[in-house]
Amino acid sequence: MAEELDLSKMRRILVVNSRSGPAKLSGQVMWGAWAVASYLKTAVKDADVVYLDENNEDDFFAKFAEAVKDRDTACFSVTSMQIKHTLPLIRYVKEKHPGARVITGGIHHILFPEQPHGALIDAAASYELPRGSFLYEFLPKKVRETYRRERAQVLTGFNCSFKCAFCVNSVRNCRYEARPLPEILADLDYVVKEFDPPLVYFRDEDFFFDMEKAKAVIAHILERGYRFKWEATSRVTNFNDTRINDALLERMAGSGCMQLRFGVESGSQKTLNYLRKGQTVAQIKRAVAQCVKYGIGANCSLLTGLPGETPADREETFRLITELHEMGPLVVILGPQVYRPYPGGTIYEEVKKYGLKFPSSFGEWENFYDNNPTGSVFDEDPSYPWLSAEENKYLPRAWEVAHYGLNWSASGNPVKKLIGFWFKHAHWNKRWFGGPDLALFMLIRKRLLKSGI
Ligand code: B12
């Protein structure tokens, strides 16, 4: 279903990124759609490109309806969860402005190139468009504000050479691609000059995969005397005598590195092997301990509720979480989140054996996440066939108990500390992922305080 993009038919272009769930991901950078708008602006002769990201616009629909009036082409960037919010926009274009061509692309089409896209879509691109520079004229106002106030992002690499079984990269024929160093440094200098951000996030699957690039970025920060703090993602396997060693950690801390994000995933070696993560529990502990030694935060993301995971495996994960948490307040626990079978990854293929049915055409994805056994996009209420009824009920609450019990009990804020103390001792230590107090607390946070976490 992959039709070539005919740039000669385009001039007045609208690029749209819809939201992906009930809540907007406000302040987040939507790299795919931003790359598309930037590419079309540079590649199409005399292009007039309008970019709209629903996550970052108030009155999005009014702006969309106004913008589409005089467009010859409307492009939509789609992950599977966005189809529900993108199809109504496409219907609107076809109904009100039938002369405009509708083109879709993005990871959903890359994963399902054969699925029919239906008559509403004129072309569906199941490939990546060239990703040159990202044009800042398209960066939405809300994202700019986030850059100034909280955290800016600089993209340093694409894709990944590993093939972890739960990750989309295991089914894509992709390898790690470092962004050219001059582009990274030009972006960084621009971001610092324009936004003066307190924190910079180097967006990469593994910032240290290309060690020379990582070292050059750190050297640049030190040479320029930049004062921002920075964070990045790393595999724990990078921590050894030749890669992230004591000398580099000292330099990183000196250049403002405040946190590394790790895909810890599990405390069970059996589960890590099943996930084809290519890391050991000992490597996890070493990486986190090394960060703590140099005053660098360690954000540890974990999974549970995987097919084939036994209560004993799970207990090993819970024990590892406690052990990491006890390394001190620099350690932040993210999860353990229940594995969600989003399309992509070899485990996604495996769970089909349990009888889960997934759509076979673009249109069928529209309502898929509303009412199905995998729960909603942010899976509040799953009923995975590989888990018991009880596990389906309490496991999705494990990350809440870990977050409020462990992260909050390590907080400097006395109110958080007190609440954390309760959830740590009454819930986490007893592996009690339920109870009326937790339900009430989450209700207050979600409904009254509108907090996502
Ligand atoms: C960074 C990231 C995020 C960021 C930014 C998301 C964004 N849209 O940019 C944040 C943190 C916000 C995020 C959030 C979420 N994410 Co995310 N995220 C990623 C990650 C790791 C990298 C994406 C990226 O930046 N790629 C670089 C850009 C430049 O590439 P690209 O987006 O693929 O775009 C290129 C092509 O696809 C194509 N293209 C894209 N759009 C279009 C449009 C047209 C018309 C054309 C012609 C071409 C085209 O050209 C682009 C340039 O080369 C991917 C994993 C991956 N490797 O894809 C997961 C991934 C996209 N995320 C995923 C998920 C599930 C989510 C969340 C639902 C998680 C959650 N529960 O909150 C949310 C919702 C996101 C959404 N909008 O739907 C899944 C999506 C699975 C699927 N089948 O769709 C992925 C694939 C991870 C996974 N589970 O395997 N995510």
Ligand code: SF4
């Ligand atoms: S989980 Fe991380 S290391 Fe594994 S394939 Fe995905 S991006 Fe790469």
